[in-house]
Amino acid sequence: MPPRPPGSRRDHRIDALRGVALLMMFVDHIPQNVLNRFTLRNVGFADAAEIFVLLAGYASWLAYGRNFERVGLRAGVGRVWRRCLRLYVFQAVMVVVTTATIRYWRAFWPVPVDFLEPELAHGLSSFWRVLFLDALPSNLNILPLYMVLLGVFPLIYLMMRISLWLTLALSASLWLLINLDPSINFPNWLDPDGWYFDPLAWQFLFTLGACAAVVAGRHDGSLPRRGWLRWVCGLYLAVSALEAFPWQQWGLPDLRPFAITAPDKSVLAPLRLLDVLAIFYLVQSSHGVRGAAEGRIGRVMALFGRHSLEVFSAGTVIDLYARLIFTSFGSGWMLQIAVNVIGFTILWELATVLDRARIRQKQRQAAPPAAAEGRGNPAPAGSVMERAR
Template identity: 85%
Template structure:
């Protein structure tokens, strides 16, 4: 056994393992931060978007969201495949995809109906909705079949496609992490070399804004990260030189991405690089989000912070990401309409942000209380099933020793 005194500075340090049964809130908290930043970023007139991640790095909240989606998918579905089998696991993935599609369809209908009605009372710039939808509904079916993706409504379709690919990613990971990353990374490189390879989008000749063939690599990296963290007590291995390298890269990224002119400050960019392409997940954006993820998931301090009061508030949003994102997208629409129609003065800035955050917090709180009640009900049902089984096997319970068979997997699954 190697002692700490004989370990070289470059060797990875294993983070202390979490006690059994405890939950690592870092993923939920980081996802909650990303959701709130996306809510702010989707309102161009909102002054708060001057303080979001996109101002201090090449990547933004969208990259965080997709990476964590891959991480959470392994925790939710990858381990479930091992327990219930591939066929049942795929069924669960398909049900989740159907739920995602329902939320996407509702957002499309609400967005289209709201803008078409708003135009009866106040003018609405055409960029709020593609002209094909703003002036007629003959092509509306294309949106419902994901053949046309309006702006600000293109993240959930990406998530649906990536989640549909998860069973294949799972099989590749079972084969090995290295082959998985080589195949997934090779496809990402191909798309960066030839960005014309994309899914068709009737509203945009360039295709999907988030090219799934490129973004699948980020999703896959998240899933692989979950596997690797699971082998080290829930944390990524802590390597000193790698953490320093990540910090240095993020510092350069912050200098390059900061809007110096917007703040009336001298330009301090060391290289004056052009903004990396988001559609194909350009390398600089990928390195940015991976650096953030590694620093968080290899940090014991970050774990403690996620367990604190502020971290728990962020985790509250992250645990209900689909509902928070969808409602936040609708609020963004109304906020943009209000700012465009009535101005973006300080009074409206305060009102829109306070109301928006309050609605999202209230929604997350209600959903979390319901989740807790459901878990308690499931625990009571499991305990009751266990007690009934124990009673049925007790000698003399039916006039003699019980010969009942052990509970079937279906009974245990129902108890869960």
């Protein structure tokens, strides 16, 4: 592991949980991957996407919300929009790489139509729509959601300054409206139903994350621990696991107590929302999890989580090639092992390189004050005479 900067007191739970979510998303986006039988979606209504968005809201408050008070609203908004521009650049690169790869691959091996929408697979006359976010391919729809949510974060921040409860009430009302009428959505030229992740619904999860960061900040980074609430969350997750577990896929008798239909992901159905909130509360209110996040495995997961944009984008591209390989050459055990080992190794090396660069940058930023302090001391006479010569 790269050495941590001296004096670092960062709570690694958020980074570690985000790292786990990123790795699960990497596995889940390869349908033929055997490992996706062991991810969160198999033991609950929610999956890694809900965790990612909730933690995005939490991290946005830590990175930008508190920054508004130091640099002012105008400078803070500029920083948020620069981050949105960076997200857009990564999205555009992934779109270009995906489209070019599939169109080139088709010249040698057949590619199922669901790898890329026919409008893009058979021509590029509408490619501009993708770059303008008027059309979202099905496998490249998470970063646009994040861009929209982060872009409106300054407004969320101003509302939170007035009242957390008012902010949550307005956000929840909009989420409830979308669940009652799912037709209210952003337009998507490739899908008449609109964006797969409806931002008008998913903003509630993002806002909940930001408000949770404020509450946790008042309790040394943890959510208030309530024994009864932890029992309720645990019981709900147990029922959720029984309902969501793929019993038939494993050749086991169906033990679902209610046989509930899978809740709608597009509008963030209530069962999915409660699932991810229960997970988050148990993690962020647990001192044991905080200690585990400081351990070796926790720090490895946090390494991925600290560089979520780069790890997610690289994982998305690797997912594309893994799906193409499995589709063209089969998904036998040797290819399963090779694809997963190579994919995780690439992500690990990328996160390690980025973290070392982050540490070096922090060290350079910490150096100027010390250097300035040294310049403020009287220089020895000999050195003055040497410079004079």
